[in-house]
Amino acid sequence: MQPRRQSFIAVPTDPCSGSLPALAMADFSLRPRLGFKGAGTADWLAAQGLSLPPEPNQSVKDDQGRLIARLSWGEFLLLGDFAALQSAWSFETAPLCFPLPRLHSHAWIVISGDAAPKMMAKICGVDLRAHKFAQGRIAQTSVARLNAIVIADRIRGRLGFHLLSDISTSQYLWDCLCDAMLEFDGAPVVLEALAKESHGQTDAQG
Template sequence: MATLEDTLTTKRTPLYHLHQANQPNATGWQHLGGYAIKAGQDETQVEPTTVAPACGLTDLSALARVGLRGKKAATILSEKHYQLPAAPNQALRQEDGSLVAKLSASEYLLLGSFADDGERISRDELAWQAAERAHRLPDAYLLPRQDTHAWLALTGSHASDVMAKLCGVDLSPKAFAPGHVAQTSVARANAIIINASQADLSCLYLLVDSASACYFWPILLDAMQEFEGKELNIMALRHHHPA
């Protein structure tokens, strides 16, 4: 297992230093998608039925994410065999577990899969970057979401109850079904919220400005206390997250 010294040349998520300070008892560091992540003490001991039964908060910022905007964005994504949502503010899970969210008529957000640690999204982004440099990405351009947005996951049966304290949008399961997207204010800051729930795991994804990540994290943890929520290590959640 990697030591702190091993992470010095590794990429770091926006919450890296906060995790470093708040988890002094973790057993070490691991690498995921080129990023240093904190290794939890019990990620191999968590049962699927007990992952965040009330609510849990996980930093998914080590997984790949990218945006694409422009008149030809849909065509470019379709050529890479992505299935696209029918309308803005909808998200569609792909066969490999990745997620495509349509944020407007011409803007898409792609989130990597647990199944391949986001490798598909990373690979396609590199190809699009090369095409963009060669001026072969007409009427579309990339948005570097990996750099601009931290990615958090709020899981468990009380996820929407936690968000009700922080957001004016009704995110209850009846009003905000799986696949719905909200671009709104959370705790007085902008955020993209995606209902990424699946059959055995209620899950809300939050994409927040990277500079605000260390502001959001303690606020969410505080809002979770009423429901006995806890912080979850990404490796624990990955072991039990459907592909």
């Protein structure tokens, strides 16, 4: 019987050691995230004090390190703890702005390492090299033949990506990524190794 590949529970890196593989990948799927969609969404989010990216397929970070991604003129994906925003929303106060829960629809995988664009080139047709795909850019495209949202970011001071894809096929995607990163000395790590709380220099929030 063929041995099972690295799975979501594989944790080969000690988060306290401070060292990371050349290419590291962590599952952020248990971290909070949500979305809003509708013609009135940008106005309502701006009224809540959020700085929004001016164009679709761009993202910005707020002063808490949370990521605000604009997927289209009227659709936003918010990575991080936006519980206060969720509480503030209601049909009456947010006209033409509708919540789009993402916690159970999309898996969230974070990749960190300067070889990340090379690794992604094996499974994604979009040129994700840093000089073509700057920090904050978003590609909504196909990754390992799955629909996915790719967001460029600096994670622990290295090139990196947030990858969001349908949660029902996320084990397949995880296996594909594990396979693709082998030749770049990549490995899965525990979430804390890439999350903000455990490293001052880390950008990834959750």
